Amino acid sequence: xxxxxxxxxxxxxxxxxxxxxxxxxxxxxxxxxxxxxxxxxxxxxxxxxxxxxxxxxxxxxxxxxxxxxxxxxxxxxxxxxxxxxxxxxxxxxxxxxxxxxxxxxxxxxxxxxxxxxxxxxxxxxxxxxxxxxxxxxxxxxxxxxxxxxxxxxxxxxxxxxxxxxxxxxxxxxxxxxxxxxxxxxxxxxxxxxxxxxxxxxxxxxxxxxxxxxxxxxxxxxxxxxxxxxxxxxxxxxxxxxxxxxxxxxxxxxxxxxxxxxxxxxxxxxxxxxxxxxxxxxxxxxxxxxxxxxxxxxxxxxxxxxxxxxxxxxxxxxxxxxxxxxxxxxxxxxxxxxxxxxxxxxxxxxxxxxxxxxxxxxxxxxxxxxxxxxxxxxxxxxxxxxxxxxxxxxxxxxxxxxxxxxxxxxxxxxxxxxxxxxxxxxxxxxxxxxxxxxxxxxxxxxxxxxxxxxxxxxxxxxxxxxxxxxxxxxxxxxxxxxxxxxx
Amino acid sequence: xxxxxxxxxxxxxxxxxxxxxxxxxxxxxxxxxxxxxxxxxxxxxxxxxxxxxxxxxxxxxxxxxxxxxxxxxxxxxxxxxxxxxxxxxxxxxxxxxxxxxxxxxxxxxxxxxxxxxxxxxxxxxxxxxxxxxxxxxxxxxxxxxxxxxxxxxxxxxxxxxxxxxxxxxxxxxxxxxxxxxxxxxxxxxxxxxxxxxxxxxxxxxxxxxxxxxxxxxxxxxxxxxxxxxxxxxxxxxxxxxxxxxxxxxxxxxxxxxxxxxxxxxxxxxxxxxxxxxxxxxxxxxxxxxxxxxxxxxxxxxxxxxxxxxxxxxxxxxxxxxxxxxxxxxxxxxxxxxxxxxxxxxxxxxxxxxxxxxxxxxxxxxxxxxxxxxxxxxxxxxxxxxxxxxxxxxxxxxxxxxxxxxxxxxxxxxxxxxxxxxxxxxxxxxxxxxxxxxxxxxxxxxxxxxxxxxxxxxxxxxxxxxxxxxxxxxxxxxxxxxxxxxx
Numbered sequence: 011x012x013x014x015x016x017x018x019x020x021x022x023x024x025x026x027x028x029x030x031x032x033x034x035x036x037x038x039x040x041x042x043x044x045x046x047x048x049x050x051x052x053x054x055x056x057x058x059x060x061x062x063x064x065x066x067x068x069x070x071x072x073x074x075x076x077x078x079x080x081x082x083x084x085x086x087x088x089x090x091x092x093x094x095x096x097x098x099x100x101x102x103x104x105x106x107x108x109x110x111x112x113x114x115x116x117x118x119x120x121x122x123x124x125x126x127x128x129x130x131x132x133x134x135x136x137x138x139x140x141x142x143x144x145x146x147x148x149x150x151x152x153x154x155x156x157x158x159x160x161x162x163x164x165x166x167x168x169x170x171x172x173x174x175x176x177x178x179x180x181x182x183x184x185x186x187x188x189x190x191x192x193x194x195x196x197x198x199x200x201x202x203x204x205x206x207x208x209x210x211x212x213x214x215x216x217x218x219x220x221x222x223x224x225x226x227x228x229x230x231x232x233x234x235x236x237x238x239x240x241x242x243x244x245x246x247x248x249x250x251x252x253x254x255x256x257x258x259x260x261x262x263x264x265x266x267x268x269x270x271x272x273x274x275x276x277x278x279x280x281x282x283x284x285x286x287x288x289x290x291x292x293x294x295x296x297x298x299x300x301x302x303x304x305x306x307x308x309x310x311x312x313x314x315x316x317x318x319x320x321x322x323x324x325x326x327x328x329x330x331x332x333x334x335x336x337x338x339x340x341x342x343x344x345x346x347x348x349x350x351x352x353x354x355x356x357x358x359x360x361x362x363x364x365x366x367x368x369x370x371x372x373x374x375x376x377x378x379x380x381x382x383x384x385x386x387x388x389x390x391x392x393x394x395x396x397x398x399x400x401x402x403x404x405x406x407x408x409x410x411x412x413x414x415x416x417x418x419x420x421x422x423x424x425x426x427x428x429x430x431x432x433x434x435x436x437x438x439x440x441x442x443x444x445x446x447x448x449x450x451x452x453x454x455x456x457x458x459x460x461x462x463x464x465x466x467x468x469x470x471x472x473x474x475x476x477x478x479x480x481x482x483x484x485x486x487x488x489x490x491x492x493x494x495x496x
Numbered sequence: 497x498x499x500x501x502x503x504x505x506x507x508x509x510x511x512x513x514x515x516x517x518x519x520x521x522x523x524x525x526x527x528x529x530x531x532x533x534x535x536x537x538x539x540x541x542x543x544x545x546x547x548x549x550x551x552x553x554x555x556x557x558x559x560x561x562x563x564x565x566x567x568x569x570x571x572x573x574x575x576x577x578x579x580x581x582x583x584x585x586x587x588x589x590x591x592x593x594x595x596x597x598x599x600x601x602x603x604x605x606x607x608x609x610x611x612x613x614x615x616x617x618x619x620x621x622x623x624x625x626x627x628x629x630x631x632x633x634x635x636x637x638x639x640x641x642x643x644x645x646x647x648x649x650x651x652x653x654x655x656x657x658x659x660x661x662x663x664x665x666x667x668x669x670x671x672x673x674x675x676x677x678x679x680x681x682x683x684x685x686x687x688x689x690x691x692x693x694x695x696x697x698x699x700x701x702x703x704x705x706x707x708x709x710x711x712x713x714x715x716x717x718x719x720x721x722x723x724x725x726x727x728x729x730x731x732x733x734x735x736x737x738x739x740x741x742x743x744x745x746x747x748x749x750x751x752x753x754x755x756x757x758x759x760x761x762x763x764x765x766x767x768x769x770x771x772x773x774x775x776x777x778x779x780x781x782x783x784x785x786x787x788x789x790x791x792x793x794x795x796x797x798x799x800x801x802x803x804x805x806x807x808x809x810x811x812x813x814x815x816x817x818x819x820x821x822x823x824x825x826x827x828x829x830x831x832x833x834x835x836x837x838x839x840x841x842x843x844x845x846x847x848x849x850x851x852x853x854x855x856x857x858x859x860x861x862x863x864x865x866x867x868x869x870x871x872x873x874x875x876x877x878x879x880x881x882x883x884x885x886x887x888x889x890x891x892x893x894x895x896x897x898x899x900x901x902x903x904x905x906x907x908x909x910x911x912x913x914x915x916x917x918x919x920x921x922x923x924x925x926x927x928x929x930x931x932x933x934x935x936x937x938x939x940x941x942x943x944x945x946x947x948x949x950x951x952x953x954x955x956x957x958x959x960x961x962x963x964x965x966x967x968x969x970x971x972x973x974x975x976x977x978x979x980x981x982x
Contacts, residue, residue: 012526013525013526013528013529013530014529014530016507016522016523016526017503017504017506017507017526017530018503020503020506020507020510021502021503021506024506024510028710029710029722029726030706030707030708030709030710030725030726031707031708032705032707032708032725032726033708033722033723033724033725033726034725035725036502036723036724036725036726036763037502037722037723037726039499040498040499040502040503040723042499043499043500044499044500044503203689219518220516221516221517221518222516222517222518222519223516224514224515224516236515236519236523237519237522237523237526238519238522239516239518239519239521239522240515240516240518240519240522240523277522
């Protein structure tokens with residue numbers, strides 16, 4: 011089954027890294043066949059018997075943690091998949107694949123009305139599926155659980171509540187500040203082949219193993235694991251914006267370090283991957299922002315950058331540091347800075363929660379979106395393409411996914427404080443250009459466990475705490491108040 | 497089943513175009529699983545029932561040619577696969593996978609003794625398998641039939657006999673000639689990124705559709721079909737030898753034009769690929785040699801080449817034409833020119849034939865190899881790495897494959913004469929830089945049929961003849977006698 015998944019993952023990676031356009035429809039058919047086969051295996055009578063046999067108390071007390079983790083994970087998938095009648099599952103797959111192309115057109119023409127009936131049917135089907143799956147407190151919990159096992163609306167409301175308040179306060183101070191970084195030098199021309207060499211260098215610098223991965227070009231950067239020794243990074247080169255490739259490379263590199271750090275004893279089991287979307291995002295965000303946008307990181311790297319791109323000569327390290335940390339309330343989530351990013355997520359979280367609790371109609375989304383943008387970020391999209399239509403997620407039925415991004419930032423900051431406690435000189439090491447100890451620590455504390463430990467178990471074992479946004483608030487204030495001379 | 501094969505083909509392509517080294521063992525396992533699954537489907541009870549039902553005379557008289565071709569092809573594979581007991585098949589797979597790595601080491605250290613016991617067991621197993629498969633006249637016919645359906649030792653002896661005699665005669669005259677082309681200007685430094693752009697340009701020029709394929713870098717160039725709209729070319733860039741990428745690109749491009757020209761009505765059947773190794777090779781060789789090494793082709797292309805690489809300025813078109821058509825008896829098949837290439841193949845053919853007929857012992861191979869090299873080519877390998885150990889084929893058990901290469905040259909020349917009869921001005925078109933008509937003609941006469949017609953049917957329908965080396969002999973004499981002023 012995992013071998014079929016390896017084939018499938020490669021087919022997906024390939025589609026996004028240069029597979030020829032005219033081959034896509036046939037590829038989609040092949041992907042459909044393999045996915046069906048995997049689904050059939052995951053929900054087979056044989057799987058049920060295997061799970062039942064291994065869950066028998068007499069047996070389960072005897073088996074090792076890896077096997078029992080495997081059983082837990084396979085049962086989770088078995089139950090999630092078996093709950094939905096096959097014809098409804100198929101209807102959903104067909105609906106979302108149509109919806110994705112309708113969304114593309116709606117976004118291009120900024121026409122929410124076009125997408126609306128599809129989104130309504132998607133929400134209806136989500137509600138139908140939640141009926142099959144069941145829920146305890148809030149129906150939205152069931153969806154959250156698919157991406158971040160164990161997390162609930164109740165917890166998120168509290169966590170996001172505090173974070174929102176503190177973030178808005180900081181953001182208002184930043185907006186009111188006279189300090190304005192100048193990113194213009196980063197918007198000159200930078201040759202693509204040189205950017206590619208730079209991305210390779212940066213990946214090596216953070217400890218990425220090129221004998222167990224590769225770097226390719228794509229439109230929306232992602233990291234794809236093919237197998238335990240093959241975690242592939244992709245990035246995007248923009249000729250007149252150096253930030254694009256630099257930070258998407260480090261971000262995806264952070265994801266890859268996680269996958270490259272999983273204990274080889276988990277090979278051949280479904281535990282051989284990151285434990286949740288949120289923990290995965292904590293690793294990519296930690297590397298992208300807390301390492302990759304730190305002054306310490308660039309103390310060794312900026313001189314090398316200037317050597318590679320002499321058109322940066324007139325920019326000092328301090329100016330560069332300011333420019334890569336510019337805070338600017340803006341319309342588009344994926345372009346957002348560290349401070350405003352979580353506000354974008356909260357807007358999506360609140361809308362999803364309301365939709366799934368039938369407190370909001372799809373028809374009202376554009377207006378609610380504008381309102382919340384005004385409230386949280388003080389900007390308002392001039393059209394729906396730059397507003398409610400900007401993200402692909404809803405067209406694919408991925409409700410419950412967005413909070414993982416913000417949880418990643420929160421986990422990242424908590425893990426960072428634990429790191430600082432255990433390795434007090436880690437930023438000193440980074441300043442000297444040594445990133446090995448940071449990686450070794452994360453390998454040991456987070457990466458090696460794969461899915462053997464759940465996200466909360468990892469967090470608790472590393473930090474001794476449950477989820478708490480206080481560390482992120484401290485980090486943001488400590489970094490941005492001096493930078494903006496507040 | 498074809499969808500599984502698409503996944504498998506992509507996994508193979510990926511392994512040879514930059515898949516990370518450390519991921520290879522796990523990838524090999526995944527490939528094993530998918531191959532087993534495909535083998536299981538091809539030899540299943542269900543397949544047997546399907547074939548029997550469709551072969552029933554009452555049914556088979558009613559079905560369309562595509563379905564009956566599909567049945568024919570699936571039955572061929574079914575019978576070939578079912579004939580071998582599963583445990584013997586497995587033993588063979590294990591033996592050859594070991595043998596391939598032993599061969600690598602033997603080649604590196606030029607130690608035939610190391611490889612000898614493996615090759616002996618491979619030959620023994622080939623003989624065992626031939627017993628399962630059966631044969632009519634000569635046991636080697638059965639192996640030939642796997643690559644070139646219908647061809648026999650009797651025919652090959654006759655075809656190769658005439659070709660050898662004429663080739664040796666021509667070669668002796670060339671070696672004795674005073675004319676000596678000078679390839680030195682092609683051995684200067686040529687930047688890789690410029691060579692890559694050149695390869696892209698050349699593929700477009702011959703009519704390769706980049707929206708249904710892509711170009712990548714590899715060590716041993718190949719073309720891989722992923723699906724009907726995804727035929728991928730690979731090439732190799734050598735910094736100080738421009739010929740490597742230019743001619744492997746055109747060669748693999750010729751293979752790809754074949755696959756890109758197959759009628760879409762064959763999609764979803766096993767007929768949607770080239771009809772045999774020999775006919776495939778006829779297309780790649782036709783483009784590489786008869787088009788790509790012609791004066792006409794370079795009349796428009798050489799000025800563009802000089803523009804791209806100003807270090808060629810001192811070389812005239814005539815000098816360039818001589819240099820890319822240099823004839824030189826040499827030790828290594830894959831580096832051989834058009835004239836000597838077939839002699840390399842004949843040596844392998846004669847050795848395989850003798851081994852399979854138990855007229856030659858594996859132990860005697862190195863000596864027989866040296867003897868034949870002396871006789872046919874007038875050169876003798878100083879060691880076995882440059883002699884009997886040079887090719888990978890035998891370590892993989894691919895006996896019967898080599899003759900396809902020479903048959904490709906023969907078919908190519910026959911098809912070329914038919915083309916010249918039907919489109920008398922085709923070289924005039926090439927001279928003007930128009931390769932569309934040549935491609936359209938090949939699409940119509942050869943490509944579109946896929947495997948719906950067998951190799952002999954295609955040859956007969958295009959040329960009105962059976963296999964005949966006379967056309968190739970005429971082509972070689974017409975081209976090389978003036979070039980070497982004989």
